[in-house]
Amino acid sequence: MAPDHTPTPPLVFTPRPSAPPPPSTVGVMGWLRANLFSSVPNTILTFLGAYILYVFLEAIISWALINAVWEAPNRRACLDAVGRSGACWPGVIAWLPNLIYGLYPKDQVWRIDLGALILVLWALPLFLPRVKSKIAIGLTAVLVYPFLVSYLFLGGEKGWIWMVLVAGSLATFFWVWLTAISEMRTGLPFLALLVRTLAGPDPIPERARLVRQLAWAALFVTALVIVSRWQLVEVPTRLWGGLFLTMVISGIGITFSLPAGVMLALGRRSSMPLIRGFCVAFIELFRSVPLITILFMFNTMLPLFLPVGVEVDRLLRAIVAVCLFAAAYMAEIVRGGLQAIPKGQYEAAAAMGLGYWQSTTLIILPQALKIMIPAIVGNFIGLFKDTTLVSIIGLFDMLSMARAVGEDTRWLGLFIEPFFFITMIYFVFCFAMSQYSMNLERRLGGGQRR
Amino acid sequence: MKLGLTLLAAAAAMVTVSTAAYAQQTLQQVRTRGSLNCQVGLPTPGFYALAANGTWSGLDVDMCRAVAAAIFDDPNRVQYQSVTSAVRFTSLANGESDMLSRTTTWTAVRDTQLGLEFAGVNFYDGQGFLVPRASNITSARQLDGATVCVLTGTTTELNLADYFRANNMTFRAVTNENVNVLVETYLGGGCDAYTNDKSGLASRRAAFPNPNDHVILPETISKEPLGPVVRHGDQNWGDIVRWVLYGMIEAEEMGVTQANLAEMQRSTNPGIRRLLGTEGNIGQGMGLPADFMVRVIRHIGNYGEAYERHVGANTPIGIPRANSLNALWTNGGLMYAMPFR
Numbered sequence: 014m015a016p017d018h019t020p021t022p023p024l025v026f027t028p029r030p031s032a033p034p035p036p037s038t039v040g041v042m043g044w045l046r047a048n049l050f051s052s053v054p055n056t057i058l059t060f061l062g063a064y065i066l067y068v069f070l071e072a073i074i075s076w077a078l079i080n081a082v083w084e085a086p087n088r089r090a091c092l093d094a095v096g097r098s099g100a101c102w103p104g105v106i107a108w109l110p111n112l113i114y115g116l117y118p119k120d121q122v123w124r125i126d127l128g129a130l131i132l133v134l135w136a137l138p139l140f141l142p143r144v145k146s147k148i149a150i151g152l153t154a155v156l157v158y159p160f161l162v163s164y165l166f167l168g169g170e171k172g173w174i175w176m177v178l179v180a181g182s183l184a185t186f187f188w189v190w191l192t193a194i195s196e197m198r199t200g201l202p203f204l205a206l207l208v209r210t211l212a213g214p215d216p217i218p219e220r221a222r223l224v225r226q227l228a229w230a231a232l233f234v235t236a237l238v239i240v241s242r243w244q245l246v247e248v249p250t251r252l253w254g255g256l257f258l259t260m261v262i263s264g265i266g267i268t269f270s271l272p273a274g275v276m277l278a279l280g281r282r283s284s285m286p287l288i289r290g291f292c293v294a295f296i297e298l299f300r301s302v303p304l305i306t307i308l309f310m311f312n313t314m315l316p317l318f319l320p321v322g323v324e325v326d327r328l329l330r331a332i333v334a335v336c337l338f339a340a341a342y343m344a345e346i347v348r349g350g351l352q353a354i355p356k357g358q359y360e361a362a363a364a365m366g367l368g369y370w371q372s373t374t375l376i377i378l379p380q381a382l383k384i385m386i387p388a389i390v391g392n393f394i395g396l397f398k399d400t401t402l403v404s405i406i407g408l409f410d411m412l413s414m415a416r417a418v419g420e421d422t423r424w425l426g427l428f429i430e431p432f433f434f435i436t437m438i439y440f441v442f443c444f445a446m447s448q449y450s451m452n453l454e455r456r457l458g459g460g461q462r463r
Numbered sequence: 464m465k466l467g468l469t470l471l472a473a474a475a476a477m478v479t480v481s482t483a484a485y486a487q488q489t490l491q492q493v494r495t496r497g498s499l500n501c502q503v504g505l506p507t508p509g510f511y512a513l514a515a516n517g518t519w520s521g522l523d524v525d526m527c528r529a530v531a532a533a534i535f536d537d538p539n540r541v542q543y544q545s546v547t548s549a550v551r552f553t554s555l556a557n558g559e560s561d562m563l564s565r566t567t568t569w570t571a572v573r574d575t576q577l578g579l580e581f582a583g584v585n586f587y588d589g590q591g592f593l594v595p596r597a598s599n600i601t602s603a604r605q606l607d608g609a610t611v612c613v614l615t616g617t618t619t620e621l622n623l624a625d626y627f628r629a630n631n632m633t634f635r636a637v638t639n640e641n642v643n644v645l646v647e648t649y650l651g652g653g654c655d656a657y658t659n660d661k662s663g664l665a666s667r668r669a670a671f672p673n674p675n676d677h678v679i680l681p682e683t684i685s686k687e688p689l690g691p692v693v694r695h696g697d698q699n700w701g702d703i704v705r706w707v708l709y710g711m712i713e714a715e716e717m718g719v720t721q722a723n724l725a726e727m728q729r730s731t732n733p734g735i736r737r738l739l740g741t742e743g744n745i746g747q748g749m750g751l752p753a754d755f756m757v758r759v760i761r762h763i764g765n766y767g768e769a770y771e772r773h774v775g776a777n778t779p780i781g782i783p784r785a786n787s788l789n790a791l792w793t794n795g796g797l798m799y800a801m802p803f804r
Contacts, residue, residue, distance in 0.1 A: 028606035092672045107515045116517040186692040251542060252517075312548050316557040325557075407554075413505070417513050419643045420506035422779045428643035 034144040076100055077433065079305040087423040096150045104424035105434050112414045112435065114335045115254015121168075121246060125257050130147055135186060138193035145196050150189050155268055157185045166261075169247030174238055183236035184229070248326035256438060258328075262335055262410070269336040271389070274343025274459030277372065281348055290342070299341035304401050312406040314315070330402045339396050346392055350385035351377065383457050390450035411435050465614070470720060476678050486671040489693075489700035490750050491560055492789070498540040501527030502560035505545055509773050509780035510566050510586075519543050525562040526585055526691050529707050532762040533755040548616055552577050556693055562704055563692040566660075568618050582616045582704040584690040585766070586774075587788035587797055589683035590622050591661040593668060594677050598655065603682040607632040611652040612645040622685040623658055642667070656680075660687055666780040703749050709800035711755040713738055714765035716791055716800065721764040729756065766798065767791075 033039075037046055049059040080099025082091045083106075091101035105112070114122045135154045138144045161182035164171065171179065191203040199206055207228050208221045216224075253261065278291035299307065311334040312327065321324065354377055362372030382389075404413035415435045419428035493499050503511035503523060509519045528538035546554050555563050556578055566588070567573075568658070569581040592611075594600045603626070613620050615638040628633045637654045639645050644665055649657040661679060670673050692706065693701045714720075717735050719727045729740055736742035739760075740753030747753065763769060767784075776783045790796025 070758055088670060096672055111515060111517065226593055249542075251544070295552075311548070313553040313559075316559050327559075405547055406550065407544060409545070416643070417506045417642065420508060420512065421515060423506045423515075425508055425666065425779070426643060426646060428641075428647070 021128060035213035040277065053263070088425060088427050100433070101424075101427055102430060104418055104421075104427040105430050107424070108414070108421070108431065109420045111255055111417070112411060112431070113256045114416065115258055116252040117254070117257065118246070118252070119247060119366050121248055124165050124168070124245065124248075128165045131162065131165075131186065132158060135189060140190060141193060143197045144193050145200075146192050146202055150193070159265075161186065165245070166253070167248060167250070168245030171240075177236070180233060180237040181241045183240060184232040187232050187236065188229075209226050234448035238364050247344060250326050253328060254411075255414050256411050258403075258408060258410045259397070259400050262332055262400045262403060263393075265332050266335040266339045266396050266400070267393050270343040270392075273336070274347050275338060275378070277344035278347035278351060281344065282351060295337075296341045296344050299338050300345065304335070304338050305400055305405060307338050307404060308406050327406075328408060331406060331408055334398070335400065335403075339392070342392055343389070346370050346385055346388045347381070349388065350381035353384055354381050363404075385448055386454050386457070390446060394446050397442060397446070398439065411438065469578055473511060478802075479480070488750075489697045490703065493561055494532060498542050499527060499531045499534065500544060500561045501530070501541050502544045502546055502551060502554055502561065502563040502565060503527070504550050504551070504565040505547060507566070507663075509655075509662065509778065509782075510534060511543075511545075511772075512566075513545075522586060522769055522773045523564040523566060523691075525763050525773065526704075526708065527562070527761045529763045529769075531710060532705055532758045532781045533703065533707050533751055536758045536762075538762040552579060555579070555692065558694075561693075561700070566689045567692055569688045569690055570618070573672065578695040580693050580695050580701045582691045582693055582701055583708045584688040584797075585708055586685035587663070588662050588689055589682065589788075590619055590658060590687060591664055591687040593659075593664045593677055593682055594655065594680060595650070595656045600656075600678040600680070601678075603680045603684065604632075606634065609636060609655040610635045610653070612637045612639075612646065612657040614642060614659060616642050617658055618685070618687070626684040643780045662774065662780070662782050664783050667803065669779055669781060703751065706749065706761055707755070708766075709762070710738060710759060710803070711766040711769065712791070712798050712800035713803055714756065714760055715767040715798075716793060720762055720768060721760060722797040724757065724760050734803065741802075 024364060025054060036044075050056045076098070077100050080095050082094050082099055082101050082103065085091045085094065085101065085103045088101055088104060091099075091103070110119055110122070114125055117125065132154070135150075135158055138150050139147050144150070159182075160178045164175065164179045188203065195201060195203040195206045201209065204225050208216060208224045211224050212220045277292050277296055280288045281296060283289050283292070308331060311330040314331060315325065353451075358376055359372065359381065363371075364374040367375065401412040404410050404416075411415070412435065416428065417433035418424055418431040419426055421427075477695075503519065506513040507521075510523045511519060512521045513519055513572060514522075527543070531541045531582070532538040533535070534540075544554065545650040546558055547558075549633045551563060551567065552563065552573075554560050554755075556687065562582075564585075566586065567581075567587075569584065573579055574581055592603050594606075597772040600606065607625075611623060611634050613623050613636050620636070620638065627705065637645070637648060639648070642659070642663070647656055650671065657667075659667075661683065664679050668677050668679065671677060691704050693704055717727075717732070717738060719735060719738065727735055728741060730736060730739075730741075733742065737745065739757050740755065741744060749755075752758075764772075770784055770789065771777065774780045774782050783788075784790055784796075786795065788797045790798065792799040
């Protein structure tokens with residue numbers, strides 16, 4: 014305890030700063046070492062793979078881009094210029110409108126573009142922030158949009174029923190955007206906002222209903238005036254083709270197959286023998302027959318049973334066939350999803366006092382659909398590609414159009430280039446679908462829970 | 464939705480009209496519909512070619528247009544149905560097509576067992592072989608043991624087997640249903656010879672990188688009389704198609720062309736007067752106006768004009784007509800119309 018004892022500074026442990034990792038294990042070098050050159054066999058395989066990739070890509074790029082011909086009056090000119098070493102793109106360029114729109118009159122294709130634009134605009138609010146009525150908007154996009162767009166595509170004489178349906182559809186479109194805008198700015202749906210503005214913050218229910226009805230009537234009349242001024246030339250479905258036709262068939266097939274598949278799957282698990290029997294018969298019948306057979310049945314056999322003079326549109330027959338087929342497959346996917354839901358969920362729902370539809374729509378389906386996303390999207394992608402089969406029954410989808418390029422007298426024999434081109438289109442669409450499904454899965458977190 | 468309404472209407476009609484006369488005349492149906500449903504094949508140069516602007520043209524398409532012209536005085540009132548070979552006869556039998564004009568070979572089995580009626584021949588073809596010049600093959604007899612590229616599902620495949628069997632030769636077939644794939648295989652050396660109807664060989668060869676490196680062998684191994692087909696059972700409709708075709712051939716024989724039609728209508732030659740309906744009334748028996756051939760020639764021309772326009776020597780297809788079976792009988796060919804009287 015001597016006071017003169019100067020205290021030694023406390024011994025504090027100061028760790029030496031850790032040495033940086035050896036340069037060979039970090040950064041690009043480290044990654045390369047760990048993944049590509051970790052051992053002698055791996056190194057050999059890496060070089061082999063790189064070589065194969067190089068040969069492959071070099072051949073494709075030099076054929077498709079470097080040696081390619083971009084301007085020529087016919088295939089003979091291409092052959093004279095580069096022979097077979099380069100692609101002959103002018104043929105594809107000349108046929109590009111047909112590959113995309115089929116034989117649709119070229120001065121009318123703006124209708125297809127407009128239809129696609131409306132679909133994008135209709136679905137856009139679903140991706141905007143602060144929009145709350147997403148379910149209603151999504152439902153109208155599926156249920157109401159088709160009226161507007163089918164008139165746009167088909168054109169022709171419109172009777173008053175038809176006109177009312179189209180006008181209703183257009184009015185709904187206005188509503189979608191008014192709602193989206195008002196919800197983004199004020200947080201209230203358009204009609205609620207209107208009620209509050211016109212009838213005060215706490216109006217009597219009758220008054221509020223009147224305002225809503227008047228608003229709808231105003232929208233409808235506006236739409237009716239617009240629609241009644243449209244004079245669209247009729248374009249029969251036999252002129253539809255190309256990517257447009259592929260999109261129409263697969264779009265309708267996809268939209269129809271999911272709800273129909275859910276209903277069929279629920280029906281198959283139902284305890285009512287009649288419904289169960291029908292669903293089982295339907296699913297098994299359509300699943301045990303190839304799509305091409307169904308298409309043939311609908312396309313060549315059906316007219317035999319119809320009386321003379323009755324002609325059902327060829328495209329309609331193909332669409333119905335694709336829809337029924339897709340629904341049967343979807344039903345089994347959905348059934349798989351339903352069976353993955355533990356029994357406890359059903360029992361818990363029943364214990365809460367929920368009825369069949371409540372427990373199905375609120376408890377079971379949301380969980381089941383979430384885990385089924387990969388299978389459902391896989392089915393959609395398959396359906397999108399299966400639509401090429403309609404080329405066999407004489408519809409000019411994108412594949413038939415690509416074949417027709419090589420039969421055009423000016424471009425005779427040109428078939429690798431158009432096929433290469435539509436391969437790209439198919440890839441873009443299928444890849445986009447699969448990416449979207451992965452995005453959806455991540456957002457909903459369906460993957461991690463199980 | 465309009466499609467949906469159509470389906471509903473169809474279902475309703477099925478119930479109410481089920482007893483309607485099934486044997487309703489095809490001509491009447493075509494008139495009611497306002498257009499002719501004419502079936503062609505998948506686009507094929509020269510016969511039913513689809514251009515980038517979406518129009519159909521060709522020798523067989525002209526047959527459709529000629530019938531439409533005879534009925535409506537408007538060759539454009541045709542709805543073309545482009546169907547694969549596999550379903551062509553079903554699509555005719557089920558009433559979807561009114562006629563079929565698509566290089567279909569007239570054979571006994573088809574004529575007698577498929578409920579079809581051949582309305583004549585508008586092109587005589589025959590199957591041949593295409594080989595590389597470098598192979599030094601000059602006759603089909605030298606093809607023993609060869610690999611042959613052949614279109615599947617057609618008479619071509621059967622003829623090939625028949626020919627090799629009849630000559631005690633063997634072959635290996637490379638089949639595909641797409642001509643372009645076969646041609647590509649042939650050009651890539653995947654087969655020693657490519658076989659098809661000679662008209663097809665000529666047009667394909669013309670599109671090769673080096674057409675002169677390939678030769679068409681002299682042998683013709685099959686008879687391929689190609690012509691329009693109608694359903695069995697409506698004789699009158701068959702007559703219309705048949706006599707429109709004969710009329711076009713007869714017009715060529717008489718020297719009636721699109722250009723000199725007006726002048727010919729004033730002709731005193733009784734044969735020409737009967738053909739053009741200035742004398743007699745041949746059309747009446749078929750339910751057509753007397754001057755139905757005037758309409759056909761005004762819009763389409765005679766057979767020779769249609770031939771030269773689509774497959775003749777000056778087209779990319781380039782099948783010379785002189786000294787071929789497709790020349791008029793007066794020039795040593797087989798094109799012979801039954802007399803108009």
